Amino acid sequence: MPKDSNVGASPKRREDIRFLTGRGKYTDDIQIAGQAHAVFVRSQVAHGAIRSIDTSAAKDMPGVLAIFTGADFADVGGNPAGWLINSRDGTPMKEPKRPVLAHGKVRHVGDAYAAVIAETADQARDAAEAIVADIEELPAVVNMAQALSGSTYVHDEIGTNQCFDWGWIEDNRAATDAAIKGAAHVTTLDLVNNRLVPNAMEPRASTGDYDPGTGEYTLHTTSQNPHLTRLLIAAFVLGIPENKLRVIAPDVGGGFGSKIYHYGEEALVLAAARRLGRPVRWTASRSESFLTDAHGRDHVTRIELATDKDGHFLAFRTETMANVGAYLSNFATVTPTFLHGTLMAGNYTVPHVYVNVKAVFTNTAPVDAYRGAGRPEATFSLERVIDKCARELGIDPIELRRRNFVKPDQYPFTSAAGLQYDSGNYDALMDKLEELADRNGFAARRSASEAKGLLRGFGVNSYIEACGIAPSNLVGILGARVGLYDAATVRVNATGSLAVMVGAHSHGQGHETVFPQIVADMLGIDPASIEIVHGDTARIPFGMGTYGSRSLAVCGSAVVRATEKIIAKGKKIAAHMLEAAEGDIEFAEGRFGVAGTDKGVSFGEVAFKAYVPHNFPHEALEPGLEETAFYDPANFTYPSGAYACEVEVDPETGKVTIDRFVAVDDFGNVMNPMVVTGQVHGGLGQGIGQALLENTTYDANGQLITASYMDYAMPRADDLPFYTVDHSCVTPCTHNPLGVKGCGEAGAIGSPPTIVNAVIDALQSGGKPVTHIDMPLSPARVWAAMNA
Amino acid sequence: MTQVSMTVNGKAVSGVVEGRTLLVDFLRGNLRLTGTHVGCDTSQCGACVVHVDGRAVKACTMFALEAEGAQVRTIEGMANADGSLGVIQQAFQDHHGLQCGFCTPGMVMSAAALLKDNPRPTEAEVRAHLEGNICRCTGYHNIVKAIMAASGQDVAAIAAE
Ligand code: FES
Numbered sequence: 036m037p038k039d040s041n042v043g044a045s046p047k048r049r050e051d052i053r054f055l056t057g058r059g060k061y062t063d064d065i066q067i068a069g070q071a072h073a074v075f076v077r078s079q080v081a082h083g084a085i086r087s088i089d090t091s092a093a094k095d096m097p098g099v100l101a102i103f104t105g106a107d108f109a110d111v112g113g114n115p116a117g118w119l120i121n122s123r124d125g126t127p128m129k130e131p132k133r134p135v136l137a138h139g140k141v142r143h144v145g146d147a148y149a150a151v152i153a154e155t156a157d158q159a160r161d162a163a164e165a166i167v168a169d170i171e172e173l174p175a176v177v178n179m180a181q182a183l184s185g186s187t188y189v190h191d192e193i194g195t196n197q198c199f200d201w202g203w204i205e206d207n208r209a210a211t212d213a214a215i216k217g218a219a220h221v222t223t224l225d226l227v228n229n230r231l232v233p234n235a236m237e238p239r240a241s242t243g244d245y246d247p248g249t250g251e252y253t254l255h256t257t258s259q260n261p262h263l264t265r266l267l268i269a270a271f272v273l274g275i276p277e278n279k280l281r282v283i284a285p286d287v288g289g290g291f292g293s294k295i296y297h298y299g300e301e302a303l304v305l306a307a308a309r310r311l312g313r314p315v316r317w318t319a320s321r322s323e324s325f326l327t328d329a330h331g332r333d334h335v336t337r338i339e340l341a342t343d344k345d346g347h348f349l350a351f352r353t354e355t356m357a358n359v360g361a362y363l364s365n366f367a368t369v370t371p372t373f374l375h376g377t378l379m380a381g382n383y384t385v386p387h388v389y390v391n392v393k394a395v396f397t398n399t400a401p402v403d404a405y406r407g408a409g410r411p412e413a414t415f416s417l418e419r420v421i422d423k424c425a426r427e428l429g430i431d432p433i434e435l436r437r438r439n440f441v442k443p444d445q446y447p448f449t450s451a452a453g454l455q456y457d458s459g460n461y462d463a464l465m466d467k468l469e470e471l472a473d474r475n476g477f478a479a480r481r482s483a484s485e486a487k488g489l490l491r492g493f494g495v496n497s498y499i500e501a502c503g504i505a506p507s508n509l510v511g512i513l514g515a516r517v518g519l520y521d522a523a524t525v526r527v528n529a530t531g532s533l534a535v536m537v538g539a540h541s542h543g544q545g546h547e548t549v550f551p552q553i554v555a556d557m558l559g560i561d562p563a564s565i566e567i568v569h570g571d572t573a574r575i576p577f578g579m580g581t582y583g584s585r586s587l588a589v590c591g592s593a594v595v596r597a598t599e600k601i602i603a604k605g606k607k608i609a610a611h612m613l614e615a616a617e618g619d620i621e622f623a624e625g626r627f628g629v630a631g632t633d634k635g636v637s638f639g640e641v642a643f644k645a646y647v648p649h650n651f652p653h654e655a656l657e658p659g660l661e662e663t664a665f666y667d668p669a670n671f672t673y674p675s676g677a678y679a680c681e682v683e684v685d686p687e688t689g690k691v692t693i694d695r696f697v698a699v700d701d702f703g704n705v706m707n708p709m710v711v712t713g714q715v716h717g718g719l720g721q722g723i724g725q726a727l728l729e730n731t732t733y734d735a736n737g738q739l740i741t742a743s744y745m746d747y748a749m750p751r752a753d754d755l756p757f758y759t760v761d762h763s764c765v766t767p768c769t770h771n772p773l774g775v776k777g778c779g780e781a782g783a784i785g786s787p788p789t790i791v792n793a794v795i796d797a798l799q800s801g802g803k804p805v806t807h808i809d810m811p812l813s814p815a816r817v818w819a820a821m822n823a
Numbered sequence: 824m825t826q827v828s829m830t831v832n833g834k835a836v837s838g839v840v841e842g843r844t845l846l847v848d849f850l851r852g853n854l855r856l857t858g859t860h861v862g863c864d865t866s867q868c869g870a871c872v873v874h875v876d877g878r879a880v881k882a883c884t885m886f887a888l889e890a891e892g893a894q895v896r897t898i899e900g901m902a903n904a905d906g907s908l909g910v911i912q913q914a915f916q917d918h919h920g921l922q923c924g925f926c927t928p929g930m931v932m933s934a935a936a937l938l939k940d941n942p943r944p945t946e947a948e949v950r951a952h953l954e955g956n957i958c959r960c961t962g963y964h965n966i967v968k969a970i971m972a973a974s975g976q977d978v979a980a981i982a983a984e
């Protein structure tokens with residue numbers, strides 16, 4: 036058993052103390068002397084031409100300091116897309132400018148076209164209401180199919196609503212088509228991956244500050260990746276030197292993707308701070324969050340699965356329309372393409388895969404990565420069509436999957452969608468699942484449900500995802516405009532305590548507890564002596580932040596590399612102290628010793644000597660003990676899992692109740708089981724929310740119907756069950772030093788198809804010929820499907 | 824602008840507010856007690872729950888002036904006198920009942936109100952009581968578990984480490 040605090044143990048989270056006592060410091064909690072308040076004026080219509088904006092009444096209202104409109108930012112840059120996607124014909128995607136404030140046209144409800152800065156937030160709000168804008172409403176483009184065929188364009192200058200028409204892998208298309216044509220059996224499924232609002236509980240907030248003495252800007256903001264935000268604002272939007280912009284993301288109340296991106300409000304508060312010479316703050320209302328946070332999913336898909344007569348998979352062919360909303364958010368173009376298409380071979384040895392994705396502009400909020408980002412969409416399509424196929428062929432759904440699994444002796448395995456899976460054991464996961472889900476007891480439970488007049492269904496799925504985003508070499512070839520490494524600095528103080536500066540950002544993931552476990556283990560010291568520093572571009576070396584289940588796999592690896600450098604430097608110092616050859620120094624359990632002797636010095640003594648180097652050989656041995664490492668992964672990591680759930684469906688009402696849910700995951704090595712389990716729970720909550728409750732609805736005019744917690748069904752405690760979570764099936768990642776794969780998104784990826792499969796099983800057991808229902812499986816939808 | 828006085832976490836406080844100033848804004852802005860959070864504008868998320876005269880109240884649904892003379896307790900007043908975590912707070916830490924921490928103050932305050940009225944709630948009662956508190960991070964499993972543990976019940980049988 037691991038010691039209480041070491042890797043593999045579950046020490047309590049140290050960050051909890053401040054959160055539990057009300058002493059967290061979120062962006063809106065931080066007040067800066069002299070601060071003014073910004074309020075944004077947002078479009079009420081989905082699509083409109085801005086004829087004029089009259090600010091004359093507003094600017095004389097009490098407390099008003101400044102008013103900005105799109106014209107103020109006409110000369111600065113746009114917020115760019117981070118990934119270039121080329122269409123099948125080789126042409127680059129369409130990239131219309133995304134301005135700080137809308138100029139010329141408004142393109143979705145909530146699109147900001149003006150901002151008021153005033154002494155108080157209430158004064159700013161009052162003045163915002165006095166701004167009179169003449170906006171000529173234009174027909175709204177909402178439905179994706181209509182967007183592609185119609186002649187109303189979200190961006191007139193590009194003359195189409197299609198951002199790109201992408202094929203993966205284009206060279207595989209003909210072979211895939213041929214395999215489907217010649218197959219003994221083809222299962223076809225049309226489905227919608229419902230649009231979701233991420234809904235981190237902390238609304239976005241930003242405070243800009245400018246110091247005229249030094250010319251430095253400071254931005255406090257709700258970000259998952261402060262360095263990326265700095266880069267986007269500095270290099271692309273405002274054109275200020277990176278070294279003059281400090282971005283601080285303090286405690287952040289959840290992100291789930293929505294806080295990866297740079298948003299216009301961040302640039303506005305900085306520009307306003309500079310103009311006014313005062314700090315300017317803004318905090319979104321929840322309504323603004325619904326209208327303007329990047330949404331997730333929103334795919335319309337047809338998937339076909341070809342098999343031979345025994346159910347061996349021959350080909351998957353997918354056609355998807357992916358909504359990108361009114362503007363390209365930073366990762367909007369990679370999410371439906373490489374994070375989706377490359378996973379379309381799933382856990383299977385299928386020889387042919389082809390994916391076509393058309394990305395579509397609409398007059399809706401931008402859509403981007405949300406927990407899972409592309410991989411939930413891939414898994415849902417695959418695992419639903421496989422389930423349908425199993426029913427058509429009369430093969431048990433678990434057996435059908437097992438028949439096509441990549442087997443443990445096939446790694447490294449190059450999938451038909453082009454990824455190289457390094458490790459896994461899908462049969463072992465399925466074995467564990469069948470045990471924990473007590474599949475053998477299902478028949479008796481079904482009878483018991485039927486006796487109560489309820490239909491019981493069993494649903495299963497297996498998934499694989501690509502995490503640890505991402506090898507810069509590979510993503511560069513695929514169109515990424517950034518590298519996706521991470522960085523860490525380990526600073527050993529003279530008295531032996533440590534500060535570890537990490538590029539990952541913790542907004543619930545527990546880095547402040549888990550990273551010290553790793554460093555303490557390597558150095559043989561007390562984790563309590565290690566402080567984690569994150570979320571401040573002035574205090575950490577560099578970092579690409581936290582998303583794509585990358586913190587441990589990428590930044591954790593950088594932490595390991597930097598700590599290894601500390602040990603190497605420590606050996607040099609110890610060799611000097613012990614008058615031994617450096618090659619004879621061994622380090623174990625916090626002690627540097629001379630091999631084959633009992634001579635040694637402690638880590639603390641070496642640290643002290645590093646800073647009090649009275650007799651160091653000049654030039655040969657540098658004082659200090661601080662090391663930085665950048666880590667660029669060699670490959671993605673490939674977590675996988677098998678999930679099962681049982682539902683009861685009330686045939687009278689269509690209400691679905693989850694009776695039990697089992698998640699069995701292979702995350703590679705597990706550093707802190709408590710935190711990993713918590714991550715799975717959270718993902719399950721969101722995935723179950725997608726499957727049963729959540730939907731984002733725009734009406735035909737582009738009005739967001741589900742813009743508050745009264746209309747958007749967030750999962751509450753009484754909607755969800757206790758979960759059974761297991762991560763004992765471990766195949767370590769083969770290419771990173773910790774052997775870890777990433778656990779943050781799994782629950783949200785694996786759960787939606789599991790639930791839909793279970794509901795279909797329940798309905799068919801009741802003699803209802805229902806083969807698919809689009810999520811969310813609300814009582815109304817289930818009842819309608821049963822009674823169609 | 825009107826003067827308002829109340830007792831917050833045992834301390835007499837006062838301030839000058841507008842009629843429209845919400846209790847939550849008075850606590851956060853005037854008193855700098857920023858542990859009470861704002862997560863919505865429709866009184867549904869529960870991030871703002873405090874106790875007013877012993878009852879759990881959403882501080883975003885009450886004007887500061889309505890709390891004139893009241894006894895208010897916020898998350899900052901929930902620790903033991905020696906500064907150690909109170910029973911519910913400690914159970915949340917022990918059972919990993921929080922991740923980002925944003926919903927947490929409201930959850931703790933709601934849980935305290937529940938356990939005052941119902942010292943040994945069932946799982947179903949805990950879940951029903953949390954109807955007005957939204958958490959996006961935890962999937963609720965460990966929150967429910969923490970509250971049941973705080974009530975002195977054995978939660979070892981509930982799955983998970
Ligand atoms: S802020 Fe009070 S309920 Fe959401």
Ligand code: FES
Pocket residue numbers: 236288289543920921922923924925926927957958959960961
């Ligand atoms: S812990 Fe993040 S919302 Fe509950």
